[in-house]
Amino acid sequence: MFLFLHFIIFTITSLSVFMFSNYLNVIYIFDIYKQWFFNDIHDFQLYDFIIVGAGTAGAILTKRLAEHGYTILLLEAGGVAPPFLDIPLLAPLIQNTPYDWQYITVPQQNACKGLKNNQSKWPMGKILGGTSRLNYMLYVRGHPLDYKDWFPDFIEPIKGNGGPMHITDLGWNTGLADIILKGLQELHQDIGNINDNLKTGFMKTQLSMENGKRWSTDKLLYKYLKTKLSIITHAHVEKVLMQSNRAIGVQFIALNKTFKAISKKGVILCAGAIGTPKLLMLSGIGPKKHLENLKINVINDLPVGQHLVDHVLTGIDLIMLNTSIGLSMASTLNPMSALNYFFFGKGPWTFSGVEVLGTFHSSTQKNKSDIPDLQIMVMPLGLSRDNGVVLKEAMGISEKVYKEYFAPNSYKNTITIAPVLLHPKSKGEIKLSSNNSLDPPLIDPKYLSNKDDIATLIDGLQFVKKLIETNAMKSVGATIYKKHYPGCENEIFDSTKYWECYIQHLTLTSYHPAGTCRIGDVVDEMFKVYGTKNLYVVDASVFPVLPSGNINAAVTMIAEKAARIIKHNTKVYMSHTECHKLYNYYYIPND
Ligand SMILES: Cc1cc2nc3c(=O)[nH]c(=O)nc-3n(C[C@H](O)[C@H](O)[C@H](O)COP(=O)(O)OP(=O)(O)OC[C@H]3O[C@@H](n4cnc5c(N)ncnc54)[C@H](O)[C@@H]3O)c2cc1C
Numbered sequence: 001m002f003l004f005l006h007f008i009i010f011t012i013t014s015l016s017v018f019m020f021s022n023y024l025n026v027i028y029i030f031d032i033y034k035q036w037f038f039n040d041i042h043d044f045q046l047y048d049f050i051i052v053g054a055g056t057a058g059a060i061l062t063k064r065l066a067e068h069g070y071t072i073l074l075l076e077a078g079g080v081a082p083p084f085l086d087i088p089l090l091a092p093l094i095q096n097t098p099y100d101w102q103y104i105t106v107p108q109q110n111a112c113k114g115l116k117n118n119q120s121k122w123p124m125g126k127i128l129g130g131t132s133r134l135n136y137m138l139y140v141r142g143h144p145l146d147y148k149d150w151f152p153d154f155i156e157p158i159k160g161n162g163g164p165m166h167i168t169d170l171g172w173n174t175g176l177a178d179i180i181l182k183g184l185q186e187l188h189q190d191i192g193n194i195n196d197n198l199k200t201g202f203m204k205t206q207l208s209m210e211n212g213k214r215w216s217t218d219k220l221l222y223k224y225l226k227t228k229l230s231i232i233t234h235a236h237v238e239k240v241l242m243q244s245n246r247a248i249g250v251q252f253i254a255l256n257k258t259f260k261a262i263s264k265k266g267v268i269l270c271a272g273a274i275g276t277p278k279l280l281m282l283s284g285i286g287p288k289k290h291l292e293n294l295k296i297n298v299i300n301d302l303p304v305g306q307h308l309v310d311h312v313l314t315g316i317d318l319i320m321l322n323t324s325i326g327l328s329m330a331s332t333l334n335p336m337s338a339l340n341y342f343f344f345g346k347g348p349w350t351f352s353g354v355e356v357l358g359t360f361h362s363s364t365q366k367n368k369s370d371i372p373d374l375q376i377m378v379m380p381l382g383l384s385r386d387n388g389v390v391l392k393e394a395m396g397i398s399e400k401v402y403k404e405y406f407a408p409n410s411y412k413n414t415i416t417i418a419p420v421l422l423h424p425k426s427k428g429e430i431k432l433s434s435n436n437s438l439d440p441p442l443i444d445p446k447y448l449s450n451k452d453d454i455a456t457l458i459d460g461l462q463f464v465k466k467l468i469e470t471n472a473m474k475s476v477g478a479t480i481y482k483k484h485y486p487g488c489e490n491e492i493f494d495s496t497k498y499w500e501c502y503i504q505h506l507t508l509t510s511y512h513p514a515g516t517c518r519i520g521d522v523v524d525e526m527f528k529v530y531g532t533k534n535l536y537v538v539d540a541s542v543f544p545v546l547p548s549g550n551i552n553a554a555v556t557m558i559a560e561k562a563a564r565i566i567k568h569n570t571k572v573y574m575s576h577t578e579c580h581k582l583y584n585y586y587y588i589p590n591d
Pocket residue numbers: 052053054055056057058075076077078122123124125126127128129130131132134135136137138139140235236237238270271272273275276279510511512513538539540541550551552553555
């Protein structure tokens with residue numbers, strides 16, 4: 001009976017996932033055809049600013065500059081969000097669809113050995129709202145010292161501060177959050193709000209959410225701005241048009257044709273930590289030798305694409321409970337959960353995966369008032385919970401590893417307490433694979449190439465082991481999953497060598513690539529690309545260091561700052577001019 005019930009749930013889950021991804025595929029094509037129908041794209045139109053990429057940063061900048069009076073052309077490679085994308089629980093299902101760039105790293109030498117071909121999948125939003133449309137919505141400001149040297153005047157980007165973000169405290173959760181927090185208290189960790197009164201410590205998560213729905217930056221574009229703003233979706237920007245060292249516009253492909261648009265005051269690249277360095281290199285700004293090899297005319301020799309950093313995590317499904325706490329498929333598929341979401345904005349459909357998070361110092365970090373080097377994220381779920389239907393695919397876990405390690409726990413209570421490396425010493429790079437703008441770039445994060453990163457993550461796992469020894473965690477029968485990770489069978493379980501091997505096999509991205517056009521290397525503190533005129537970069541690529549936490553809030557703060565600087569440094573001369581009305585089709589998601 002038990003197995004039969006699980007079989008039914010497995011079938012319904014697989015069917016729902018299949019139908020949802022097909023729904024996204026169909027509606028994406030429909031969106032493109034609609035653009036063909038409403039198309040009114042003209043060549044050589046003139047704007048004050050052209051902004052490339054409508055993601056976290058691009059949408060915010062667009063709003064701020066358009067409401068200031070500038071005429072703006074916003075070019076976005078993806079489409080408009082279809083209905084149902086606001087449902088937080090569906091976030092992982094947006095990956096591997098046309099709304100995701102579906103990037104993948106090159107095979108990693110020191111890491112990702114338990115992933116298909118040793119490659120890490122890097123989802124990234126290709127849609128109005130960019131990655132804020134498919135992220136897990138966690139709101140984390142970061143430690144104040146993260147910003148000390150390069151952004152001391154940061155302002156939290158939330159509504160109450162005049163910022164754009166809608167933030168909500170964690171609503172629905174499985175109950176695991178309270179148990180974990182009690183356990184952490186036993187370990188003398190501070191419990192409070194790391195976005196407010198605490199610099200390090202733990203809390204129930206805060207989310208980028210409004211009335212139970214995802215809040216993403218595309219929502220800033222739907223109202224108020226129509227006269228000053230032209231948006232072209234499904235517009236793939238190929239390069240910045242440079243006249244000597246001055247950016248004068250961009251070249252883009254839309255509707256299978258090539259267009260050019262001209263800017264008077266500037267081109268602002270907000271195409272993300274991968275898209276922006278790619279565009280700069282295609283435009284002749286980047287490492288001289290690399291560009292010459294690809295026969296790209298070099299305009300400025302800068303370390304574009306270098307210093308790629310990302311938060312790395314491990315520990316998925318490592319903890320088992322003897323009590324039934326966790327996100328169950330049965331409760332999420334229950335029709336009452338759907339009604340609760342649609343009518344009241346409550347229930348498991350408002351859940352995006354993480355219940356508790358926090359930061360702390362590894363045992364090697366003696367100064368506890370310094371920037372923390374580890375984060376913990378607690379998820380009442382893991383790869384085995386969904387029977388390999390969603391997360392296995394999303395994370396690129398190999399079939400063999402899934403079958404041997406995760407599948408045996410399909411019907412058990414596994415949870416994830418994942419340590420995250422906050423300040424990796426390993427640095428990677430992004431290079432062009434060719435001079436064709438439609439080819440994906442070569443992404444090499446060089447994960448764990450610096451051995452200190454492995455040591456810090458082992459420290460994180462030791463902390464998790466201490467946590468499950470607390471009375472709170474013992475009350476739910478928490479133990480470590482003692483099966484050897486495939487590939488690490490020769491090491492003694494729980495030895496340092498074993499954990500080294502485990503981390504090198506189960507190396508997962510925390511989805512925060514940054515630093516590929518760092519302030520100080522590629523752009524100055526005014527976000528201007530060195531040695532050029534009228535060319536700016538504003539997105540995760542400019543971070544000189546990674547913040548101590550999930551980075552969407554930091555990207556938002558950067559965009560707000562850049563808008564203030566650009567508004568201050570340029571004057572609005574044409575305040576009465578309206579934008580030429582392009583493909584100005586707005587869909588206001590309302591699900
Ligand atoms: C799965 C996942 C979960 C995450 N979860 C969280 C979380 O819970 N909390 C958190 O704080 N952070 C999270 N993040 C990270 C965070 O969302 C991103 O770091 C942030 O959104 C990056 O913003 P951005 O403006 O730099 O880039 P993006 O938001 O990615 O915007 C770039 C935009 O540029 C467009 N573009 C790119 N190239 C071109 C081109 N050539 N022509 C036209 N348009 C182009 C893209 O389509 C995209 O819309 C997550 C990320 C992922 C992938």
